[in-house]
Amino acid sequence: MRNAAARSNLLVPEVREVMDIRQASDYLGISPDTLYKYASEGFVPAFKLGNRWRFKRSRLDEWMDRQSDLQAAEVDLDPGQKKPVRPAM
Numbered sequence: 001m002r003n004a005a006a007r008s009n010l011l012v013p014e015v016r017e018v019m020d021i022r023q024a025s026d027y028l029g030i031s032p033d034t035l036y037k038y039a040s041e042g043f044v045p046a047f048k049l050g051n052r053w054r055f056k057r058s059r060l061d062e063w064m065d066r067q068s069d070l071q072a073a074e075v076d077l078d079p080g081q082k083k084p085v086r087p088a089m
Contacts, residue, residue: 016057017056017058018054018055018056018057019054019056019057020053020054020055021035021036021039021052021053024046024060027055027060028060028064035055036053039053039055043088044060044088045059045062045088063088
C-alpha cells in the first residue's frame with residue numbers, strides 16, 4: 001500500500017509557496033503566455049527574481065479572493081457595461 005501511495009503522489013503536482021510561471025499558470029488554470037502578460041501589466045501579484053517572474057501562492061490566493069469579492073459587488077452593474085480592469089495590489 002505504501003508504494004501505491006507514493007505512486008499516486010507523482011500524479012499530483014507539488015504546490016510550492018513560490019512558483020515559477022509554469023507552476024503558477026497550472027495553479028491558476030491559465031496559459032503561461034497569458035500569465036506572463038498579466039504579470040507584465042501588473043494585473044496579478046508577481047515579482048522578478050533576476051529576469052524570471054515568480055509568484056507567491058499566498059498572494060495569488062489573496063488576489064483571487066479580492067477579485068471574487070469585487071465581482072460579487074459589481075453584479076448590480078448594467079449588463080452591457082464593461083467592467084474596469086484593476087491592477088494587482
